[in-house]
Amino acid sequence: MKVLIFITGYRHLEEYNYFSKFLNMLQLKNIANIFIYCNNPHISSEIVKYYQQFQQTNKHLFITSLNNGHRTGGVEAVSQAIDMGIFQEYDYVIHVHPDVFITDDAYLTKVMLENLENDIVFFITKSDPNDPTFFSFDFFMFKPKLLKTNIFSEGLYSFQECPEHYLHNMIMKNNIPYTLIQRYNNNTWYPRRVDDHLKMYHEHDLTKVQALLDEMTRG
Numbered sequence: 001m002k003v004l005i006f007i008t009g010y011r012h013l014e015e016y017n018y019f020s021k022f023l024n025m026l027q028l029k030n031i032a033n034i035f036i037y038c039n040n041p042h043i044s045s046e047i048v049k050y051y052q053q054f055q056q057t058n059k060h061l062f063i064t065s066l067n068n069g070h071r072t073g074g075v076e077a078v079s080q081a082i083d084m085g086i087f088q089e090y091d092y093v094i095h096v097h098p099d100v101f102i103t104d105d106a107y108l109t110k111v112m113l114e115n116l117e118n119d120i121v122f123f124i125t126k127s128d129p130n131d132p133t134f135f136s137f138d139f140f141m142f143k144p145k146l147l148k149t150n151i152f153s154e155g156l157y158s159f160q161e162c163p164e165h166y167l168h169n170m171i172m173k174n175n176i177p178y179t180l181i182q183r184y185n186n187n188t189w190y191p192r193r194v195d196d197h198l199k200m201y202h203e204h205d206l207t208k209v210q211a212l213l214d215e216m217t218r219g
Helices: 014-023 046-052 073-084 106-114 163-173 206-218
Strands: 003-009 032-038 059-063 092-096 100-102 122-124 139-142 178-180 200-202
Touching: 003 014, 003 073, 014 046, 014 100, 014 206, 032 046, 032 073, 046 059, 073 163, 122 163
Parallel strands: 003 032, 003 092, 032 059, 122 178
Antiparallel strands: 092 139, 100 200, 122 139
């Protein structure tokens, strides 16, 4: 099983440091390659130091000035990566933001193995229980070999809503097979915490992230 972790960010720096430290404690580190896509040409050179901390031999750091802004810059990053052809060899692409830390990979790996041979293309989570069209964009997973067209390019520069609605609308419009993965028991991200199933931690306060890392390191 070939897996790519595709990390899309703009302002993040220390987050890559923590991301790599969590990943290095997981079995996922042995099967996943890394591609960091940063759409900020003025990002600090410190990003190179944190990129080098990833233990994977197959890893890439891509920095570009192409950025459609806060609302759809992340969508544009995925679209550009598809057009660049970097996903073609993989069974799964795991898209995450740098501040979405994978603290345990047991359930995630189980989902990938159990669905490897079926025709499901997208694996989606929910984080807003009051909005059925809110498909979380901070994490989603897909099988690039089954994605016949770049659905992330359609209406990209005219879409006026959030990326979560864009992801939902494009999957529905193109009749892409998808499944929902349980993440939070109550389907809400608030308050920020390690989620109940995928064990991901979307946290902006890095002192809390450090505390969790210390706790996990102590065992």
